[in-house]
Amino acid sequence: MSDHLSLTKPASVHRVLDMLSHALLMLTTGLMLLILALLVAQVAARNIWQVGLPRAEEISRLAGVLAVYLTAPVLALRGQHVAVDVFTGIMPRLPKLICRILAELSTLAFSVLSVWGGWLYLQRAWKFKTPALGLQNIWLFTPVMIALALLAVISVWRLVEILRGEETAK
Numbered sequence: 001m002s003d004h005l006s007l008t009k010p011a012s013v014h015r016v017l018d019m020l021s022h023a024l025l026m027l028t029t030g031l032m033l034l035i036l037a038l039l040v041a042q043v044a045a046r047n048i049w050q051v052g053l054p055r056a057e058e059i060s061r062l063a064g065v066l067a068v069y070l071t072a073p074v075l076a077l078r079g080q081h082v083a084v085d086v087f088t089g090i091m092p093r094l095p096k097l098i099c100r101i102l103a104e105l106s107t108l109a110f111s112v113l114s115v116w117g118g119w120l121y122l123q124r125a126w127k128f129k130t131p132a133l134g135l136q137n138i139w140l141f142t143p144v145m146i147a148l149a150l151l152a153v154i155s156v157w158r159l160v161e162i163l164r165g166e167e168t169a170k
Contacts (some may be wrong), residue, residue, distance in 0.1 A: 013157065015098070017077055017153070017154060017157060018077070020054060020071060020073075020150070021077045021078070023076040023151075024070050024071070024074050024147075025074050026069060027064075027066045027167040027170045028070045028071045028074075029062040030127050031064075031066055031067040031070075032063075032067055034059070034060075034062050035063050035064060035065050035067075038053075038056040038057075038059055038060045038063075040061075041053060041056055041059060042056050042057065047054055054131075055133055057132065058130055058131065058133050059133070062130070062135075062140055064115040065140070065144070066140075066143055066144070069143070069147040069148065070126070070143065070147045072147060072148075073147055073150040073151045073154050076107065076151055076154045076155065076158065077154045077157075077158075079132055079158075081107075082087045083103070088100070096130045097162065100162050101159065101163075104155050104158050104159045104162065105155075105159070107151065108152055108155035108156060108159070109146045111149070111151040111152040111155060112152050115145055115148045115149050115152065116143065116146045118148070120144070121141070122137065122138060122141055122145075124154045125137050126138040132169075
């Protein structure tokens with residue numbers, strides 16, 4: 001019975017991570033569509049009415065930043081993030097395994113250090129506001145910090161899968 005529990009628990013964790021990554025993918029798709037709509041509005045406003053839209057510019061910039069950070073955990077979970085495997089592809093099994101572990105540990109270290117650095121930054125700058133919208137930094141950086149924390153969780157998950165000898169890419 002304990003074997004059954006140990007097999008279903010990781011599967012349920014993976015299912016939750018998969019559902020969360022699907023939701024993030026839908027959100028980032030919406031952000032990209034928002035950027036497109038705002039870009040068209042900016043061009044039309046400039047060319048037709050000769051006015052700028054500084055709020056639209058700022059929203060586009062913030063949406064782009066959020067899209068990048070919210071997509072990182074999705075790509076990591078699916079094994080589709082940027083990876084150079086020219087040399088590891090021809091390595092024997094053990095060195096390849098060590099390289100994969102080091103890569104995941106590097107991703108984990110990056111995400112943990114980024115969350116920690118973001119936390120230190122926000123302790124001083126959470127109340128500062130963006131120029132056009134007057135949006136406090138906390139509203140921009142909180143989703144970024146959540147995405148980086150999720151990236152850390154996914155890195156740990158991928159490390160566990162590597163150590164268990166399972167394939168992490170879909």
